[in-house]
Amino acid sequence: MFSLYDLFMRPLEKRGIKQARKRLMAQASGSVLEIGSGTGAxxxxxxxxxxxDLxxxxxKLSKRIKKLDQIPAKFIEADVSALPFSDDSFDTIIHTLVFCSVKDVSKGLLELERVLKPNGKIIxxxxxxxxxxFLKRTFKFINPLWKRVSxxxxxxxxxxDSLEQEGFEIVESSKFMKTVFVSGIAIKK
Ligand SMILES: C[S@@+](CC[C@H](N)C(=O)[O-])C[C@H]1O[C@@H](n2cnc3c(N)ncnc32)[C@H](O)[C@@H]1O
Structure with a gap:
């Protein structure tokens, strides 16, 4: 069964997000932390x-993800700006379609850096x-209203740019779907 979010995302998934997920998630290794898991895509x-370990x-953990108790993972409710983990805990951190709605991006990235092991990667x-x-102008124009309704x-x-400003090294970065999306891997130096 699909959630409303999954139904809304289905055309975008088909046009490139699913392929990016498939290619990148296969590279998650060691001790792995996912941020903003949503419905668990x-x-x-x-x-x-x-x-x-995952x-x-x-x-706010979704009801849907809480039901995935057959997955060998710990499920923890936490905001990226205050993660309940020790320094240098994870080899890989994953976040997809999350930082668009994180209030303070810099604070969130500093938390990721703190809990990531040296040379650990963000996917x-x-x-x-x-x-x-046209797309750039449209996104800028609708942004104030979009932020309120979403x-x-x-x-x-x-x-x-935010990753680079916080000192991460970008080892892979590619834009897709008319540069609306970016996917890649960054390393904690
Ligand atoms: C658009 S959904 C993306 C879900 C999933 N990662 C995906 O790729 O389909 C954004 C998710 O990020 C979570 N989120 C937003 N801000 C967050 C924050 N500051 N800390 C942790 N999670 C956050 C939301 O609760 C939501 O589940």
Whole structure:
């Protein structure tokens, strides 16, 4: 059974997000933390042979994900800006379509850096301000209204720039679907 969110996302998943999830989630390894898990769209793409332990978090865990008790994971309600984990805890952190609605991106990224082990990786898929023309102007124009009706989802962020500003090294980054989305991997230096 699909949630409303999954139904809304279905066309976008088909146009590239699903492929990005499949390619990137297979690279999650060691001690893994997922932030903002939502309905759990990434879980089926994890390679559990590479994962020693999995912690799934969201600021509000969905009913749907709480039902996935057959998955070998801990489920913890936590905001990315105050994670209940020790420094240097994880080899891999995953977040997909989350940082558009995180109030203070810099604070969230500092938390990721804190709980990530040295040389640990962040695997991400985020939507960003498209690069060119009509889409860019439209995203900027509708953003104030969109933020109000979509629980603070921001259409005009440059997520990779934020990662670089916080000192992460971008080892892979590719934009897709007319540069509306970016996916990739960043390392804690
Ligand atoms: C658009 S959904 C994406 C869900 C899922 N990651 C996916 O790719 O389909 C955004 C999720 O991020 C969570 N989220 C938003 N802000 C957050 C924060 N500050 N800390 C933790 N989770 C957050 C929301 O509760 C929601 O479940």
């Amino acid at each position: 990434n879980i089926k793409f994890y390679n559990f042979d590479l994962i020693t 912690t799934i978090t969201d600021k 991400f898929i985020e939507h960003i301000l498209p690069e060119h023309g 629980s603070g989802c921001n259409l005009t962020r440059s997520y990779v």
